[in-house]
Every structure is written in C-alpha cells, then in structure tokens.
Amino acid sequence: MDTNIKEIEQSFINLVKKMSSYGEAISLMFWDLRTGAPKKGVEQRSETIGTLSSEVFNMSVSEEMGEYLQALSAPEVQGELSEITRKMVEVSKKEFDKNKKIPADEYKEFVILTSKAESAWEEAKEKADFANFAPYLEKIVAYLRKYVERIGYEKHPYNALLDDYEPGVTVDVLDRVFGELREKLVPLVKAVTEAPAQPKTDFLFTHFSKEKQKDFSLDILKQLQYDFEAGRLDTTVHPFAATINRNDVRITTKYDEKDFRTAIFGTIHECGHALYEQNISVELIGTPLCDGTSMGIHESQSLFCENFVGRTYSFWKKNYSLLKEYSAGQFDNVSLDEFYKAINVAGPSLIRIEADEMTYSLHIILRYEIEKALINGDIEVKDLPQIWNDKMEEYLGVRPTHDGEGVLQDVHWSGGALGYFPSYALGYIYASQLKNKMNEDIPNYDELLEAGNFTPIKEWLTENVHQYGKMKKPLEIIQDITGEGLNPRYLVEYLEKKYKAVYEL
Template sequence: MSNDETVLKQKMKEINGYEEALGLIQWDLRTKIPTEGAAYRSDVVGLLSEKIYSLKTSDELKEVIDNVQISTEDPILKQSAKELDREYLKYTKIPSEDYKAFVTLQSQSESIWQQAKETSDFSLLKPYLEDLIAYNRKFARIWGYDNHPYDALLNQYEPGLTTEILDPIFDRLKQALKDLLKRTQKSEVEVDTEMLLHHFPKEDQRAFGELVLEKMGYNFNAGRLDETIHPFAIGINPKDVRVTTRFVENDFRVGLFGTIHEGGHALYEQNFDEDLYETVLKSGASMGVHESQSLFWENMIGRSHAFWESHFDQFRKVAPAAFQTIEFDAFYKAINEVKSSYIRIEADELTYCLHIILRYELEKDLINHDLEVKDLPEAWNEKMHTLLGITPSNDAEGVLQDIHWAAGEFGYFPTYALGYMYAAQLHVAMQRDLDVESIVRMGDFEPIKAWLTEHVHRHGKMKEPLKLIEEISNETFNPDYLINYLTSKYTHLYDC
C-alpha cells in the first residue's frame, strides 16, 4: 500500500471516530438527554463538527485525495477519495466568512421559524428566507452548474440528478397522480378510519413493532428501539444502528408504520459490506435511495394486502378488545385511506408526491428569481389548490409547516419523491427474481431482505444513485413504476 493510501485510511478512521461520537450524541439528544443537559451538549456538537470540518478541508488531505484518485488500484479507496473530494470542493469553494454567516443565519432562522409557525405569521420568517435563498443562489454559482442553478443544489443530496432529468418525470407523475386522486374522490367506496382510533397501550404496540422489525431482518444485537418525538433511524456504527419511533395510544398507525419506515432505513445501515466500514462509503448512496428503502418497507410491504394476510391475526393477538371485531377488508382499506390533506408528513402514499412537487416547483422559481419570497404564501396556496384541490386556512398549515426552508435547505425535498419512485422501480426488479407477493403472504421476509442487501445495501456509497437504480433494474430511472403501482393498488381499493 502506498503512503498516500495509508494516510487516507488513517484520516477516514479519524473522521469516522468523530462522526460516531456525534452520532451517539444526536441519538441521545433526541431520546434520552435530560432537558437541562441539552444546552451544554451543543458545545460538544460544535467542537466535534469543527474537527471533522478541519479534517475534510485540510490541504494535506486534498493532496492525498488527488494522489489516490490517480494512482490507486483499489476501487474502494478510489471511490472514497472521490467522495472526499466532492466534500472538499463543496466546503472549500465557499469563502469561510460566507459559510460561517450562513450557519449562523440557519440557526437564527430555525428558531424564528418555530415562532412564525406557532403564530402563523410568515412575515417573521420572510427576511431570513430571503437571505437564505440569496446564499443558496450564491453557493450554486460557486459550485457551478450547466443549465439551472437549482441543479447545483440538487446535487448536494442526489449526486448526478438535474432539473433536466427531473422536470419531465415530475410533470408526468403530477398528471398521473392528479388523475388518480380525482378517480378515488369520485369513488363511492366508503373508508372508515374511526375504527382504528381505539386505545392501544404503548407496550403492546412496541411488542408488535418489534415482531415486525425482527421479521424484516433487523438485527437487535446490533440495534435497539427507543421512543422519540420525531422518529429517525441512525447508524452510529455499522453494528449499532438504532431505530426510534413515536407511539400514539389512540392511533397505532403512527407507531407501527413509523417503526417499519425507520426499520427500512436501519436495514440499509446494518448491511453495508464490511470492506466499507472504515471508509466514508458506509452510508446510503443518496438521500433518495435511502428513502426508497424506508418507503418500500412501509408501503409496498407494510401497507400491502399480502402483509396483512400474514399478520392480521398476530396483530389482533396483541391488540386490545376493541380491535377484535374489525373485519379484514375494512381494516385494509382504513390503513390505505386516500385523502387530500394540508400536512405533508401526514399524507397518504398517493398524495404524498404532490406535496413534494409543489415544493419543488416553488423552490426552482425562488432560486431562479421567478418568484419573490413575499409572494410565496400565495403561490403555495394556489398550487395547493391546483394539485390537491384544497386551500390552507393559514400559513401554519401551509407554507410554514416544514422546517427545511427555514434551515436553508433547498434541493432536499425532491429526494422524498425520488424515494417513492426508486422504491417502485426496485420493487418490479425484485419481482423478476422473487415471487414477492407470495413471500410476503407467507410472512417470512428473509429473501426480500437478502435481495435488497445484495443489490442495494451492501454497496453503500460505492455507486451514484441513478447508476445504481439503472444497474439493478436494467433501465433508466422511470416514474411509470410508481404510477403503475399506485394506479393498480388504488383503482382496486376504491373500485374506480
């Protein structure tokens, strides 16, 4: 091994060490830390983040990265160097005064957003949003792009994706989902969700959730399940991948589907190839691919007819008396209800992508000077009406609902819809190798997990997202799989 390769490995080990400490701190901040302890802990987050930043932006590392990219014959080291180079350029191209000012602005803006949302007062956030968008435009200019400045932002979260690829995909998806939504709305099928809203003790919900996680192949010896307010999964190291969930005692759907969703993320993090453990590649290929794993398990498995055929009896064994009289068909419909609603994170799988497309179109216009921040709430409400047929009664349930923009994140939202589309495309590819429906109906998901590990999980960040999807499915990224899946499921369910 060359000296450069040795130094690269040693630097990655150090970066990973700090990131592992930070990972544990993040988990603790969101699950266990006593209220008064959090303020002090944020200084530690600052210290460790600063260490990682200095390592990743050092001239010493850059030289090593450049040498290794040219000279190494080890594909993992080559890809690691490429990934580190991407980050090096991302951080170092921006003048450090701008970076610091942006970080400060982000944290001020996030706290103002809390206040703006509580009082439904967009004017509080407006000046911050203007500045954050100006910085994003500036960063896009510095990072560079071919056609649209938004491409540079998109590229942060989904390497290789551009508006040129995404525009026609989202247009096609939008039209199909709008049509499908209208058909379900005209349907005479009645869906009653009231029957789901009985008291269900947390500990019993947890028992069923753990059972499902185990069946998915989640390794509890390399993970654990805890409660939190905003559920997440986190790979602290490849043998310590934790799931968190939120149990709502009068609506078990929140905890159960949340657990399965985060379990999908966790399976990804638990199944990287061991060769990647000591590199910067032990992470998902992209935000979108990561989301494809959680959504595949949550929706295509967890909300499927076949899943409940194998699990409805076990569910009823754990559930309280009030659930014992529910009919299977009524239950299956209830957990798949379609309904236009204001809040993205509460949306069903049919309308969800419309919430994302709304944000995508507004983001592009904002970045491209085609929309001014002062006109944003109105533009939001208009689009909401066009896409979902409803108009928010205030900005708290409209433009102020998400933290992302207040945190200065533009280009992030599309990855959620990509996750849906990737999941559907992978689902069909999987069906070529496996009789997925029969497997799910039997209730043993091992072959499904093994397939995902073989094709997705184990590669970590070795491949770019669009290339990975293409290789697995033998086809370029295509929204029709999601459209077909949703059309088939919901025309059947709503008899429309």
C-alpha cells in the first residue's frame, strides 16, 4: 500500500471514529432524557440532540468523506485494505450515497413534520380520533413515496424502506415468508382460542413488591451473563436497551406490582439486546461496524432470551424457587407445571405490544401488508381504519371498537418509520432458526438451563452472532449458521409444538 493510501485510510478511520464519538454523546442524551432528566430542561436538550445529529449527518456526506470513500473504494486499493476497513468503507459508502440523495432542506422539513406528527398522534390516540392524525400521516406518506424514488429501489418501492432496517430482505422474500407464516398461524390461533384446557392465571396478578421484583431481575441478569461492569439497570415507562459505547450498554425495565411478568420478561428481553452489544468484537470499537447488524437480528437476540430461555420449563425449574423466595407467598399453592402454563397463555388481542409470541407475528404481517400497499399507492391513508379492522378480524378474530386500540396504537408511523415493523417478526423467525441449529450444537441445552449455566449458550451466540457486529449482513449471519436462508418453518414448528402442549390439543 503506498503511503498516500495509508494516510487516507488513517484519516478515514479518524473521521468515522469522530462520528462514533458524537453517537455516544447522542445516545447518552437520549438515555438520560428517558431515565430522569428534569422536565424543564427537555426543550433545550432536544435542540442539542438535533444540533449534534445534524453534525453527524453533515460529516456523513462531507466532501472529506466523499474523497476518502472514493480513494478507498478503488478496486486496486481494496485488496490492500484490512477486512475491517473494507467493511467500514462499504457501510459508510452506502450511507454516503443514500444521504447524498436527500436534499438537506427537505430532510429538515421532514424532521420537523415527524416531530409535530408525534404530538398529533399522541393526542389522536388518546381521543381515538384518526381524522386528526390523518393529515400528518398523509404528508409523511407523501414524503416517503418521494423518498423511495430519490433513493431508488429494485422491483418494489417498499424495498427502499426495508433496506434501512433489514438490508437484503425484500418484498419478494417477505411475501413468501409472511404468507407461509400467516397460513400456519391463523388456524393455530383459532385452535388455541377454542381449546377447552385454558390455563389458570389468577395467581399471576397478586401484589409483588417492586423492590423484590428488582432483586429477582438482578439475580436473573447475572445468571444470563449481563455484565454489570459494562452496564446498569434503570426504571423507565417504556423499557429499552441503549448502547452508550461498547463497554457501556444499559438496560431499563418497568415494574407492575400487579403483574410481575412485565418486569421479568421485559428485563430478560432487553438483556438479550444488551448481550449482543456487550459482546461485539473489541476490534470494531470506534467503527460504524460496532453495532447490531439489523433490527431483526437484534430482535432475534432479545426474543431468544425472552422465549427460548425465559419462557421455558427448564429455566423455571431452576428459578421458580428463587422467585418464590422473593414473592410474598403468591405461588405457595401453585405447582411448577401450573406456573409454566400460566406464563405461556396465548391468544388473540388487539394491542401489538401486549401480544404473546404465538400471535405477535400476525400483528406484524397486518402492518407489513398495509405499509407496502401505502407506499405503492395501492391504498390511501383515509382507508386505513377500515382495512386495519378487517384484517384484525381476518387474522386474529378480534375487531377494535375504536381506532385508539386499532390503527392508532403504534408510534412508528408518526415518526416516519415505515419499513421497521417487519423486523420484529423477522426476529422471531431468525431466533427460531438459531435455536434449531443450537439444538444440534448444544444437545444438553435444557440441562444447562436447569443448572443455571447459561455460559455455553451465551458463548454460542457470541461466536455465531454477537462478535460480528455489522461485519456480516443479516441473511449472511443466518446462512453461515444454519446453511440456509430465511425459513419460517422452525418458528411454526416451535409454536405448534409448544402451544399444543400448553393447551393440551
């Protein structure tokens, strides 16, 4: 490599490192806003976040960046770069090319629009008044229809949006996979709903003190190898995991004293996200590769922990007595079998974020179909309530009585985040594919959970998923581990087997 290219490479590395420093500051400011920033300071804080975010955007499309990328993308240079640098160039170039296509003033207008739309959505949801939110959503859809044309896409305009969240996954793939999933899940849901053997659940809703829930959560986090020297647990209204930097990955949870499941399964879910980020290879620190490779793979990690660990019989065989110690006699007359069934009740519901693992994907498929048709111009915003309610009835057998529990329930569209929802269902599918492979590699999986020995499981996930960060694309991860592409079969098999057992079908 000639000296000049070496210098350019170093300058490029310095620039992306600077961008990642800004990212750390921005992440911390968001985390702080949600965990206890005093309310009077919020307005100025929002401006500050806006300012620093603009700076990052500007760096991503700067002339400087353009020059480095051009020099480092040249075929005769590529062979001389390390694999990490090559991937950094690839990721940065993709962002550069995309951001370059967005006129700065239009983007700024869009940011302002979504900021207003979020307030309007909140009010509209409260009042179950779709008409008041519709004008904002229309503008957002109009912007996104223009956006996908600017960005460019192959085959279907919705692919341009998918690419922001799940690179490599397209409408063709999703139509096939979601179609198969819907076909299998709808009858399963119906069977479960009509099953005579509905588990007893009343004992779940007894008073369980926040402090004791927290103590239990901390014990479980330690068991799951969450590194408290590189993280912390706080309380928020909406639980989340936030990466401040690779060695500072924080999680939050919320405590419901009338339903301990909120905290414990929420915590285990966020722990899955955090384990991913805490275990990315240290070589990637300070690069844009030091991040989950996609929303879907991220979700596969949280769902793996929540469902394949936290909702298993083996896990509770180990931890039920501990839970009993922390609770105030709540489970004295409840056998482990009864407990296991109770925490695995499933059935149709109106609200996505309260849905169980069996029905969750149907909520997503509904949203996917609507978003795709909206972006394509096949349907219009004004038609959404009707379409939403019809689909709910068709897929889940329940119909919202008002739009607050229907089309208005999610924040995503008000923020312009169309294309995001599919990743949630992909998370379920990926997780099931990983679990299927893990059954081969770790045949004593259940015994490990029963022994409280999570180490081999975590190490498998780190070796196969976590360490790579963005070095591999989502479908590359899946292919390298399982030897096949996206396949919903394992999720279907898992759900059918599990819920037929729970509901004695």
